[in-house]
Amino acid sequence: MATEADAAGACDLQQLEKLQQFNRTNMRRLENSRLEPEAIAAYRGMELSELKAMFEQGDSLAMIVYGMHFLFAAMGRNPELAVDYLYYQMPIREIKPNPKGVPGDADRYAREARRAFTEAAMRGRHAAFTFIGLTYDAEGKNAVDLFWLTQEAFDSLTDEQKFNVQPRIVYSQLAYRMDPNLLPVGSPNRKMFDENFAALGDHGKFMQWIEISFRTQMKAKGLSFPELPEVVYPDIEQSVIEACKEQGYSQWD
Numbered sequence: 001m002a003t004e005a006d007a008a009g010a011c012d013l014q015q016l017e018k019l020q021q022f023n024r025t026n027m028r029r030l031e032n033s034r035l036e037p038e039a040i041a042a043y044r045g046m047e048l049s050e051l052k053a054m055f056e057q058g059d060s061l062a063m064i065v066y067g068m069h070f071l072f073a074a075m076g077r078n079p080e081l082a083v084d085y086l087y088y089q090m091p092i093r094e095i096k097p098n099p100k101g102v103p104g105d106a107d108r109y110a111r112e113a114r115r116a117f118t119e120a121a122m123r124g125r126h127a128a129f130t131f132i133g134l135t136y137d138a139e140g141k142n143a144v145d146l147f148w149l150t151q152e153a154f155d156s157l158t159d160e161q162k163f164n165v166q167p168r169i170v171y172s173q174l175a176y177r178m179d180p181n182l183l184p185v186g187s188p189n190r191k192m193f194d195e196n197f198a199a200l201g202d203h204g205k206f207m208q209w210i211e212i213s214f215r216t217q218m219k220a221k222g223l224s225f226p227e228l229p230e231v232v233y234p235d236i237e238q239s240v241i242e243a244c245k246e247q248g249y250s251q252w253d
Contacts, residue, residue: 011244040065044083055116060123067116067131074109074138110138121175122218124226126182129175133168141167148206157203164196170207173197177211181228 043051043065051069054062068082114135121128136146143149143165154162163169176182176193183190197204218225 040083040086044087048079055119058123060120060125060128063116063120063123064125064128064131067113067120067128070109070113070116071131071135071138074106074113074135076106107139110135113138118217122214122221122223122225126175126179129171129178130168131171133166133171136167143167143170143206148210149203153203157200160196161200161203164200165203170210173207174210174214177207178214178225179227181230185230185232 039061043062046065048066048069051062051066055066065082065086068086069079072079072082072085114132117128117131117135121132142154144151144154146167148165148170149157154165157165173193173196176190183193197207215225
C-alpha cells in the first residue's frame, strides 16, 4: 500500500500537463525578447556590411547577429559560425576563447561586439545581456579588472561566489534586475538568482552601479526598457517533475 511519502514523490501527469501548459504560455510571453531560431535563420549568409546597416536602422536581432560575429572573432573563432550558435546548432562551449590564442585586436572586436549587444539589450533583447558579459570573458577580464571588487574582496569570496561574479553571470542578473518579470514568480531560476546575489552581501553592491549606469545610458538615448507581464510559476513539487522524468516523460511540448 502506497504511503503519503510515496505519493509525494510520484509522477502526476495532470500536474505535468499543468507545467507544460505554463511553459508554452511563458514562451509566447517572451517571444519578443527571446532569440527565436526561425527569426535568427533569416540573417544567415548576410554580409557584415548588411548587418551593420540593419543595426544602425534599429533592428535588434541584426544587432545581436552583428555582435556575435565580432565576439567570435574576439575569441579566435570563425565569425561565420555566429548564426549557427544563435540558432542553437552549437553548444556554448564552442565560443570559449580558442586555446591556440586570439588575434591581437581581440579587445577591439570585443568592444564592438559589446556595443552591439548593449544596443540590443536596451531594446528588450534579454539574451543580449549575457552576451555583454561574454565580451568581457573574451578580453579575459574579471570582477577585479572591471573595478567591481577589490582584489582583497575577491579573494575573500567562496568558489561559488566567485562563479557568481563572473561577467556573464552578472549581466544575466542585470537582465533580471532591469525587468524582474523576466523570471516567473516562484520559479526555481528566480529563487536561485535571488539567493546567489543575496549571498554576496555588501560585495554585491556593484550590481546597483551597473544597473544605474545602464539605465542612464538608456535615458540619454530616449529609450525605455519594455517590461513583461508578471506570471506565477505553477505550484508543483520538484519531486513530481523528477519522478515524471524517471518514467520517461521528459520531452515536453
